[in-house]
Amino acid sequence: xxxxxxxxxxxxTPGASFVSDESLKWPGLIGGLSIAFGIxxxxxxxxxxxxxxxxxxxxxxxxxxTGAIPGPIIGWFAFDIMASLVLGFMLFxxxxxxxxxxxxxxxxxxxxxAVRLALxxxxxxxxxxxxxxxxEWAGQIAEAQMAAQEEAGQPITEEQEAALEAARxxxxxxxVSTAIWPIVGCAYPIILLVWLRRPDVRATWExxxx
Numbered sequence: 001x002x003x004x005x006x007x008x009x010x011x012x013t014p015g016a017s018f019v020s021d022e023s024l025k026w027p028g029l030i031g032g033l034s035i036a037f038g039i040x041x042x043x044x045x046x047x048x049x050x051x052x053x054x055x056x057x058x059x060x061x062x063x064x065x066t067g068a069i070p071g072p073i074i075g076w077f078a079f080d081i082m083a084s085l086v087l088g089f090m091l092f093x094x095x096x097x098x099x100x101x102x103x104x105x106x107x108x109x110x111x112x113x114a115v116r117l118a119l120x121x122x123x124x125x126x127x128x129x130x131x132x133x134x135x136e137w138a139g140q141i142a143e144a145q146m147a148a149q150e151e152a153g154q155p156i157t158e159e160q161e162a163a164l165e166a167a168r169x170x171x172x173x174x175x176v177s178t179a180i181w182p183i184v185g186c187a188y189p190i191i192l193l194v195w196l197r198r199p200d201v202r203a204t205w206e207x208x209x210x
Contacts, residue, residue, distance in 0.1 A: 024204065027098050030195070034095025034109055037188060041088030049081045064144035070133050076126055087116060098205075106196045106205045113189035123182040131170050131178055139168030 055069065090112035097105020142164045146156050195201060 031095045031099035038091030045084035066144045113192040116189040142167045
C-alpha cells in the first residue's frame with residue numbers, strides 16, 4: 001500500500017457539538033427586546049410631545065393662570081423628543097434586522113448603543129442644570145392652583161402654603177431622580193455592545209447574508 005501522508009479529516013469530529021444559525025436563541029431575544037424598547041421609546045416621545053403641547057390648554061381650561069413654559073425646558077424637551085425618535089427608530093430597525101438574520105441589524109444596534117452612551121453625559125448635565133427651572137415651573141402651577149382655589153372662595157391652609165414652598169425648592173431627591181434615568185438607560189446599550197462584539201457572536205452575525 002502506498003502512503004502519501006496523513007489526510008486531514010473532511011467532516012466534523014465525532015462527538016463535537018455543532019450549533020446552526022437557525023438554532024441560535026439570542027437573535028430572537030435581542031431582536032425582540034430591541035423592537036419592544038424601540039416601540040416604547042417612540043411612543044414615549046409622541047406622548048411626551050402631545051402632553052407638553054396640551055399643558056397650556058389644560059391649565060387654561062382649569063381656570064389657572066400661569067406664565068409661559070420656560071424656554072430652556074421647551075428647548076430641552078424638543079431635543080429629547082428628536083433624540084428619542086432617532087434612537088427609537090434605530091432600535092426598531094436594528095431589532096427587525098436581527099430577527100431577519102441580516103448583518104445590518106447588529107450593526108445598527110451597535111450604532112444605537114454608541115450614540116446612546118455618547119448622550120449620557122450631556123443628558124445628565126443638562127438635566128441637573130434644569131432642576132431649579134423645573135421646580136420653579138412646578139411652583140408656578142401650584143401657585144395657580146391656589147389662586148383658583150381662592151377665587152372659588154376656599155381658604156388656603158398652612159399645609160398648602162408649605163407645599164407651595166416645597167414645590168419651588170430643589171431637594172436631593174430632585175437631583176437624584178433626575179440623574180438616575182440617564183444612568184439606568186445605559187444598561188441595554190452596554191449589554192448590546194458587550195454581547196454583539198463577542199468574537200463568537202460577531203462571527204455569527206457577520207456570516208449572515210446581507
